[in-house]
Amino acid sequence: xxxxxxxxxxxxxxxxxxxxxxxxxxxxxxxxxxxxxxxxxxxxxxxxxxxxxxxxxxxxxxxxxxxxxxxxxxxxxxxxxxxxxxxxxxxxxxxxxxxxxxxxxxxxxxxxxxxxxxxxxxxxxxxxxxxxxxxxxxxxxxxxxxxxxxxxxxxxxxxxxxxxxxxxxxxxxxxxxxxxxxxxxxxxxxxxxxxxxxxxxxxxxxxxxxxxxxxxxxxxxxxxxxxxxxxxxxxxxxxxxxxxxxxxxxxxxxxxxxxxxxxxxxxxxxxxxxxxxxxxxxxxxxxxxxxxxxxxxxxxxxxxxxxxxxxxxxxxxxxxxxxxxxxxxxxxxxxxxxxxxxxxxxxxxxxxxxxxxxx
Amino acid sequence: xxxxxxxxxxxxxxxxxxxxxxxxxxxxxxxxxxxxxxxxxxxxxxxxxxxxxxxxxxxxxxxxxxxxxxxxxxxxxxxxxxxxxxxxxxxxxxxxxxxxxxxxxxxxxxxxxxxxxxxxxxxxxxxxxxxxxxxxxxxxxxxxxxxxxxxxxxxxxxxxxxx
Numbered sequence: 001x002x003x004x005x006x007x008x009x010x011x012x013x014x015x016x017x018x019x020x021x022x023x024x025x026x027x028x029x030x031x032x033x034x035x036x037x038x039x040x041x042x043x044x045x046x047x048x049x050x051x052x053x054x055x056x057x058x059x060x061x062x063x064x065x066x067x068x069x070x071x072x073x074x075x076x077x078x079x080x081x082x083x084x085x086x087x088x089x090x091x092x093x094x095x096x097x098x099x100x101x102x103x104x105x106x107x108x109x110x111x112x113x114x115x116x117x118x119x120x121x122x123x124x125x126x127x128x129x130x131x132x133x134x135x136x137x138x139x140x141x142x143x144x145x146x147x148x149x150x151x152x153x154x155x156x157x158x159x160x161x162x163x164x165x166x167x168x169x170x171x172x173x174x175x176x177x178x179x180x181x182x183x184x185x186x187x188x189x190x191x192x193x194x195x196x197x198x199x200x201x202x203x204x205x206x207x208x209x210x211x212x213x214x215x216x217x218x219x220x221x222x223x224x225x226x227x228x229x230x231x232x233x234x235x236x237x238x239x240x241x242x243x244x245x246x247x248x249x250x251x252x253x254x255x256x257x258x259x260x261x262x263x264x265x266x267x268x269x270x271x272x273x274x275x276x277x278x279x280x281x282x283x284x285x286x287x288x289x290x291x292x293x294x295x296x297x298x299x300x301x302x303x304x305x306x307x308x309x310x311x312x313x314x315x316x317x318x319x320x321x322x323x324x325x326x327x328x329x330x331x332x333x334x335x336x337x338x339x340x341x342x343x344x345x346x347x348x349x350x351x352x353x354x355x356x357x358x359x
Numbered sequence: 360x361x362x363x364x365x366x367x368x369x370x371x372x373x374x375x376x377x378x379x380x381x382x383x384x385x386x387x388x389x390x391x392x393x394x395x396x397x398x399x400x401x402x403x404x405x406x407x408x409x410x411x412x413x414x415x416x417x418x419x420x421x422x423x424x425x426x427x428x429x430x431x432x433x434x435x436x437x438x439x440x441x442x443x444x445x446x447x448x449x450x451x452x453x454x455x456x457x458x459x460x461x462x463x464x465x466x467x468x469x470x471x472x473x474x475x476x477x478x479x480x481x482x483x484x485x486x487x488x489x490x491x492x493x494x495x496x497x498x499x500x501x502x503x504x505x506x507x508x509x510x511x512x513x514x515x516x517x518x519x520x521x522x
Contacts, residue, residue, distance in 0.1 A: 043375050047454065110382060
């Protein structure tokens with residue numbers, strides 16, 4: 001047996017915008033063991049429920065993560081609304097669906113850019129982020145915020161979108177769709193990219209299930225887990241199929257995300273066709289009494305918000321289980337046996353979001 | 360920008376930010392805002408950097424990382440605190456693992472407000488930092504070495520991390 005050496009990866013590392021620390025145990029160039037350390041971004045925001053009223057806490061819940069911000073606030077308010085038994089106006093559900101798909105688009109484009117950058121494909125990085133600005137412009141025009149939207153509230157949403165704006169958004173997405181097609185086409189069919197991704201970092205279907213992978217990491221290994229299929233918000237009235245790939249390697253996980261962007265555009269188009277007229281919010285009185293496990297599909301996978309109230313303005317407990325946290329054990333499995341030079345690429349194929357994972 | 364004597368390189372560290380400000384900093388580098396036209400490059404090596412951009416606030420785990428990066432940047436150096444969390448702690452100021460703004464640990468020269476800070480304000484902050492950097496370069500102002508031995512002794516930390 002050759003000598004083992006340990007190489008620290010992170011917390012401050014050029015390919016990681018966020019601090020994740022991995023101790024890589026190497027034998028020559030092969031990674032034989034990985035010891036993850038988290039906690040660099042831990043804030044302890046779950047305990048803030050004791051200091052903020054449940055309506056104010058939406059702002060904190062939204063700031064769990066700046067990338068999946070809208071979906072966090074949506075999941076939280078859905079939980080509260082379920083406990084309080086509120087019948088939310090239909091239009092609100094559609095608006096929330098539209099915004100959550102916009103968030104998914106912006107997150108996947110962000111990932112595509114960062115991922116391309118991690119393997120040295122600078123032009124895809126720049127082009128992905130250029131397209132992402134169109135999505136952010138629409139988000140800003142309709143909600144008022146680029147990355148933190150602040151539009152969800154208990155009992156509805158703060159802003160309505162006019163029918164003209166909805167049509168304009170669909171037209172804009174049609175324009176982006178062509179460019180996105182070009183971009184993903186280059187990215188998925190380029191021979192050097194295939195060479196770097198195919199057969200690298202393979203996660204078998206059994207391992208994915210056993211280690212609790214969620215989202216595109218699970219779907220890339222052939223597990224068709226998509227919480228949107230449970231039909232929260234307006235997803236129950238929308239016709240869509242989760243994207244599943246079966247190879248379980250880096251390429252499969254990338255292909256899932258690339259194809260999901262088109263699914264998102266399709267969902268937004270269907271929502272705009274079906275959205276009913278009506279109010280977008282309702283008056284809420286009282287406070288939640290009871291507990292609920294609220295689930296939603298984030299760009300990175302399933303997020304769970306556990307909410308418990310006792311009829312007072314402050315909740316008793318709020319607990320979040322984020323997709324990146326559950327994707328860390330699968331990541332450790334994938335990294336074992338790979339080469340050191342592939343580590344940044346493999347880490348980014350699970351699309352780590354440390355702000356979420358550590359809260 | 361006529362006073363710009365060199366291309367300032369930045370190093371970015373995400374202290375305990377929610378990512379909102381981090382992705383806005385990355386957005387500054389991409390075609391819409393494109394700060395590289397001013398010669399500003401995001402580097403991963405503290406020894407290459409002139410401007411230290413920090414997002415998010417201090418917590419027990421990242422104190423040492425921030426100090427390490429700060430101490431390794433050669434003089435003259437400027438610190439830009441991006442976003443309200445880096446300025447004061449923001450919405451998380453009352454969390455148990457948030458010690459407050461970055462200025463509790465290292466000297467901060469420019470504060471960029473916002474939650475999340477907009478790319479326009481980040482660029483404005485960096486341009487302001489360029490002026491400070493030039494000032495420091497002219498007057499040969501050197502920055503202090505930062506340590507928090509007192510903090511560690513006070514909280515009885517074990518070697519190498521928070522408890």
